[in-house]
Amino acid sequence: MRKAYFFLCLSGLLALPLHAQDDRQYQEWMRSMFPSLGAIRNAPDNAAAAAAAGKLADTFDQVAAYWTSKQSPDALGFAEVARDAARAIAAGSDKTSNLRKIQAQCNGCHMAHRGDDDPDRPIKGGKFPAGWSVIPDRGTVDQISYVLSGNLYRFAMGPAGTFYSNSWTKLGNYEFSARLTQKEAPSHPISYGLMIGGSSLGTPNETYSYFLVRNRGEYYIANREGDRTWFSPRIYSTKLAVTVAEWTAHPAIVKQGTDGRQINTLGVQVTDDQVIFKVNGTEVTRLPKGKLHTDGMYGFRIGHNLDVDVDQVTR
């Protein structure tokens, strides 16, 4: 066990990030994986399962060729074992045990090779103002610093996180706004903003909505809809974010300046049937209330590696 763990750590360190030009094709293969697995699992008969399994095996063949070209024998091994298990299903052998075998390859390869070309910076944190909690997107809360001094909320992020207070809850119609200051330029556009409508926060069933900006002068709105899991959270689990409004440029959003700072006041106004999103007092969009989570806890969502100050909170 210890040996296996050591091996995974080692191969993780040595893993090379994917090259940009390969990304899209590779991600297409990966995005076809869950639909293929689902088709195999839910196949009404052997013929349907065989077709889906054949397609999955072909995809793993391409994945294997990719890793051959990268001279990465362990990744190649994961892809080949998965491919052979898919071929076995296509040839009529047991679905359940072969699916488990495939899933183990997904997991093993992801742990070793699903790299991040922008790792979270080390931050010493973990102590938060009374009543406040944070849900980190990955890693632990010790990698996030959040200090409240007077009316100034200061965030220094390792991983991205969603912040909420047990005394900040709203139902029905309300307004919530705050001024957010990105203090230093991030290495690539990273978002931050407001969170509303939170429930079951910190659990795999958590739901909430968020309204973010980033340095290019764009906004984004999405819902968190719990975790997506496959077989079990231990085998595959990812926080499922569902986009409600894609990244959109708006002139009301002040862009990052040459000093790396970006300052905007973000506001959310919940009415009987709509939610109005504002930046610096200007409406950037409005959406039907039914598309969002609005009742519940609220707070902030800050992207990874950012230093953000928040003040002028109106709630």
Ligand code: HEC
């Ligand atoms: C041989 C290694 C390997 C195997 C086997 C593998 N994956 Fe992946 N997977 C990766 C890598 C590497 C990435 C990251 C790709 C990137 O960031 O561009 C990835 C990314 C993904 C993604 C995210 C794609 C996106 O939208 O960016 C999904 C979903 C995924 N894999 C599903 C699966 C499933 C399900 C299986 C098993 C049926 C599986 N993968 C098997 C290596 C593997």
